[in-house]
Amino acid sequence: MIRLDNINKIYNKGRKNEFYALIDINLHIYPGEMIAVTGKSGAGKSTLLNILACMDRPDSGIYYWYDQPVGRFSEKRMARMRNEKIGIVVQDFALIEDFTVYENVSLPMEIAGRKRSGRRDKIQEVLHIVGMESYANCKIRELSGGQKQRTAIARAIINEPDIVLADEPTGALDSDNTKMVMQLFKDLNESGKAVVIATHDPDITKQCGKIIEMEDGRIRQHT
Amino acid sequence: MYMRLALREIKRSRKLFLFLILQLCVTFLAAIGCASVVSGQYWRYDAFKSIIGKEGWFVNTNLGLRIPEADAGTGRSGREILEKYLPDANIICTYSIFGDIFMDDAVLDIDSTVYDPELIDIMGAETEIAEGRWFAKNDGREIEAVISQNYYGLTEGDVVNLVAYAGEESIPIRIVGVLKEDSTVIKMNYSSDMVGYHNFLYNLQGDPGTQFLILQEEDFSRLAAANPQLKEILWPQGLLFIQYPDRISDEEKAGYDNFIADNLEIRLKETLETVDQKSKRYIKRQLNDIVPVLLVFCIMIVMSTVCVSVIEVRQHITNLSIYRIVGMSRKSCFLIQLCINIIILCLTMAVTAIAFIVMQRLGKDMIIWNTGILQTAVCAFIAVVWMILVFVVQYKVMNKHELWRMNI
Ligand SMILES: Nc1ncnc2c1ncn2[C@@H]1O[C@H](COP(=O)(O)OP(=O)(O)OP(=O)(O)O)[C@@H](O)[C@H]1O
Ligand SMILES: [Mg+2]
Numbered sequence: 001m002i003r004l005d006n007i008n009k010i011y012n013k014g015r016k017n018e019f020y021a022l023i024d025i026n027l028h029i030y031p032g033e034m035i036a037v038t039g040k041s042g043a044g045k046s047t048l049l050n051i052l053a054c055m056d057r058p059d060s061g062i063y064y065w066y067d068q069p070v071g072r073f074s075e076k077r078m079a080r081m082r083n084e085k086i087g088i089v090v091q092d093f094a095l096i097e098d099f100t101v102y103e104n105v106s107l108p109m110e111i112a113g114r115k116r117s118g119r120r121d122k123i124q125e126v127l128h129i130v131g132m133e134s135y136a137n138c139k140i141r142e143l144s145g146g147q148k149q150r151t152a153i154a155r156a157i158i159n160e161p162d163i164v165l166a167d168e169p170t171g172a173l174d175s176d177n178t179k180m181v182m183q184l185f186k187d188l189n190e191s192g193k194a195v196v197i198a199t200h201d202p203d204i205t206k207q208c209g210k211i212i213e214m215e216d217g218r219i220r221q222h223t
Numbered sequence: 224m225y226m227r228l229a230l231r232e233i234k235r236s237r238k239l240f241l242f243l244i245l246q247l248c249v250t251f252l253a254a255i256g257c258a259s260v261v262s263g264q265y266w267r268y269d270a271f272k273s274i275i276g277k278e279g280w281f282v283n284t285n286l287g288l289r290i291p292e293a294d295a296g297t298g299r300s301g302r303e304i305l306e307k308y309l310p311d312a313n314i315i316c317t318y319s320i321f322g323d324i325f326m327d328d329a330v331l332d333i334d335s336t337v338y339d340p341e342l343i344d345i346m347g348a349e350t351e352i353a354e355g356r357w358f359a360k361n362d363g364r365e366i367e368a369v370i371s372q373n374y375y376g377l378t379e380g381d382v383v384n385l386v387a388y389a390g391e392e393s394i395p396i397r398i399v400g401v402l403k404e405d406s407t408v409i410k411m412n413y414s415s416d417m418v419g420y421h422n423f424l425y426n427l428q429g430d431p432g433t434q435f436l437i438l439q440e441e442d443f444s445r446l447a448a449a450n451p452q453l454k455e456i457l458w459p460q461g462l463l464f465i466q467y468p469d470r471i472s473d474e475e476k477a478g479y480d481n482f483i484a485d486n487l488e489i490r491l492k493e494t495l496e497t498v499d500q501k502s503k504r505y506i507k508r509q510l511n512d513i514v515p516v517l518l519v520f521c522i523m524i525v526m527s528t529v530c531v532s533v534i535e536v537r538q539h540i541t542n543l544s545i546y547r548i549v550g551m552s553r554k555s556c557f558l559i560q561l562c563i564n565i566i567i568l569c570l571t572m573a574v575t576a577i578a579f580i581v582m583q584r585l586g587k588d589m590i591i592w593n594t595g596i597l598q599t600a601v602c603a604f605i606a607v608v609w610m611i612l613v614f615v616v617q618y619k620v621m622n623k624h625e626l627w628r629m630n631i
Contacts, residue, residue: 050628055548075552083550094545098235108549110224155549 001162001194002029002052007061009047009217021047023217025061029196031162034189036205037198039214045198048214049167052196053088054078083112087156087193091168093148095140095155101127102136105155112159126154130184146177153184163194170201182207225555228546229562232539239538240567243531247571247609248578250524251602255579257517258598264506270345271420274315274464275498278471280483281418282463283411283491284316301458308482311468311475315339317409317461322387324396324436326375331383333373335436337457338409343439346409349424355379355400358439366442369400371408371427371435377401387456394446394453396438404428408435411461418493419502423462464495521605529612536560536617543621544628560617568606575602 009022021044029035029052037045050056051063054070063070065081073081082088095104102123109119127133130150140148149169156164166185170178182204189195197204205211213221233240275281305314318337323330338346347357353372356379361367366385370377377383378401384393402408410425427435440457447454465483467476483492493501543556579594 046628053548055628075554079547079550079552079555082548088548090548094548096542096545098231107546111546111550159550 001031001066003027003064003067004051005062005064007051007058007063009044009051009056010059013059021217022051022058025219027212027219029163029194031194032189032192033194033210034186034208035194035196035210035212036208037196037212037214038200038205039220041200043214044217045214046167047217049165049196049198052163053086053165054081055088083108084159085162087153087159087161087164089149089152089156089164089166089169091171093140093145093152093172095148095152097141098139100137100139101132101143101151101154104140104151105158108155108159122158123154126158129157129187130154144177145173146180149173149177149181150184153181153188157188157193161193163196164188166195166197168199169197170199170204178204225559225562226566229559229566232542232559232563233566236535236538239531239535240570243528243535243567244571244574246524246528246531247567248574250521250528250605251571251575252578252582253517253520253524254601254605255575255594255598257514257521258595258601260513261510262595262597264509267349267424268420268502268506270348271423271502272499274341274345274466275420275495275502277313277466277469277495278476279312279464279466279495281493281495281498282465282483282487283418284460284463284487300454300456303454305459305465308486309465309479311471312479313466313468314459314464315341315466316459316463317342318440318457319460320385320387320438321389321456321458322385325384325386325393326377326381331375331434333370333375333434333436335368335438336410336461337438337440337443339440342409342462343441346407346437350406350408351403352400352406353403355398357400359399361439361442362445364446365395365397366438366446367399368396369402369437370398371402371406371433372404373434375434387452389456390452392450392452394450396436402427402435402437408437409462416501416505418491418498419505420498421502421505466495525605525609525612528609529616532564532613533616533620535563536620539563540621557618557621560621561614564610564613564617568610572602572606 004025004027007022007025007027008020011017011019011021025048037048039045047056051058054073057071065085070078070081088094096107099107105123105126106119109122123136124133127136130153132147132150132154135143135147135151140151143151149172153164153169164185169185170181173181178201185195185197186207195208197208199205211221211223212219213223302314302316302318306312316339320335320337324333324335325331343358350357350369352369355369357369358367365382368383377398379398381398382395383398385396386393405426405428407424407426409423412422412425414422443453443457465479467479471479543559546559547553547556
């Protein structure tokens with residue numbers, strides 16, 4: 001599904017503080033895989049996920065999405081990728097604080113141009129999956145961390161993406177909520193979506209089928 | 224959708240936006256004021272342009288004229304004598320009346336002045352009427368007059384009588400309008416900076432003890448057919464503009480100049496060219512006093528609104544980058560920001576318009592704010608400059624790479 005060929009990412013290229021964040025990354029991701037990306041802080045996990053998420057472009061190397069080079073995609077096409085094919089979950093939730101749960105989850109569908117009437121059932125369905133249906137009309141700022149992250153996951157899967165990318169999704173959660181969120185990821189994975197989780201947490205790493213260990217911008221180990 | 228999201232952002236940081244709108248509003252009002260002063264001065268100058276924009280002389284005849292044949296008994300008005308000696312010149316002036324104004328049987332202590340039509344027209348656009356109307360086309364048998372606020376209680380519709388010193392017949396004068404207290408009339412107005420168009424305008428408020436009666440020369444010449452005395456009792460006094468014809472030979476000109484130098488007993492005399500130049504200089508000085516201050520003021524506020532808008536964009540850049548995560552392109556995010564700016568501008572215009580109307584209602588008499596093409600143009604210019612400036616700055620801020628990453 002995804003293939004990375006010799007991907008390099010250099011921050012502040014050409015300046016004094018030039019920094020090689022990713023060096024010669026080669027990687028395959030297949031449909032239905034559950035992958036953990038681990039490594040020390042600063043190893044390049046987030047950088048890798050940003051590139052996978054079409055949030056950022058590599059400086060060299062080729063990112064293939066079903067054999068199509070993403071490097072050729074326009075900004076607009078990249079945006080549509082994020083909207084339709086890739087679900088993104090991050091540590092600090094990235095939810096609009098003064099929108100309700102419903103409005104937040106609805107946002108990707110609005111951007112995709114779905115009609116209001118067509119949205120409702122789907123939103124109810126994903127809110128049911130993450131167990132947030134009774135909070136639909138709550139503002140985000142009234143929720144707990146676990147509830148926020150479940151809302152974020154609902155939003156990530158609302159447009160039925162092929163892959164969900166999660167950067168430290170449990171970093172801000174306690175152990176009970178961590179368990180609940182991990183269960184959601186496992187359920188998603190079982191329903192056929194690929195899941196990639198960047199994490200420090202060895203417990204989470206253990207629950208993934210494939211582990212990518214990173215160090216100083218390189219993949220050290222692949223298991 | 225962009226509009227909706229933009230509106231929500233505005234609602235979210237409404238305090239900041241309120242501040243921004245107020246700042247911009249002040250800028251607009253200052254600009255409108257500035258433009259009003261400019262256009263107001265220019266407009267007054269422009270009104271006199273047809274009089275002073277020619278070759279000839281301005282003569283201040285406040286003490287009256289002493290010209291050949293001026294002694295009584297010639298049966299001629301002063302104007303006709305001038306026209307006889309300056310046959311090709313065009314004369315525009317104010318007149319005093321050889322006669323008294325009576326109300327019932329009492330003589331009024333009133334400053335009555337008769338104006339040539341050109342001056343009546345200029346004054347008509349300048350003065351403000353409290354009751355009744357300004358002069359209109361009159362072909363009746365009555366002489367019309369406009370009076371200032373007066374302690375005789377004379378008002379619209381009242382009739383006073385004019386009796387010439389040399390006659391007994393009383394000529395009715397109907398008052399058609401009453402001036403506002405602070406009206407501006409045409410009358411010599413001495414100032415240190417002589418002589419420009421501003422010296423011809425006189426605000427009644429500066430002289431509250433005096434009452435003015437304004438009459439038009441037209442009425443006198445129309446009725447003079449039946450009553451020749453009417454023309455003879457008018458005598459040029461006050462402002463006298465002698466316009467030379469466009470094509471005047473040097474010889475003729477020298478003759479005219481000599482006549483004026485030798486025969487008019489004059490307190491103040493200036494060529495029209497000098498008056499025009501001094502008028503222009505006067506406008507320029509007025510503008511030099513006020514425009515730079517207002518300009519700096521406007522620039523400073525615009526700058527500060529630009530700074531505020533940077534703070535503002537920082538406040539919702541988080542949300543913009545969330546929109547990007549869920550599938551908007553960066554361009555769309557900029558578009559939301561653009562919508563925000565446009566809404567702000569529209570709100571500002573609405574607030575400015577309201578503030579403008581309120582101020583006009585409250586401070587009717589002292590208001591220098593006016594609407595007009597110049598004002599609109601200046602505001603539009605500021606709006607465009609602001610839009611561009613703010614968007615460029617915001618674009619720079621928003622283009623910072625780190626703001627668009629997943630972990631924000
Ligand atoms: N915008 C940027 N400009 C310059 N350097 C950056 C930028 N973003 C990240 N880096 C650097 O790149 C390196 C990798 O960053 P990255 O965020 O990918 O690490 P990480 O593995 O996710 O770390 P963590 O576990 O702390 O999240 C770090 O050393 C970081 O300082
Ligand atoms: Mg990271």
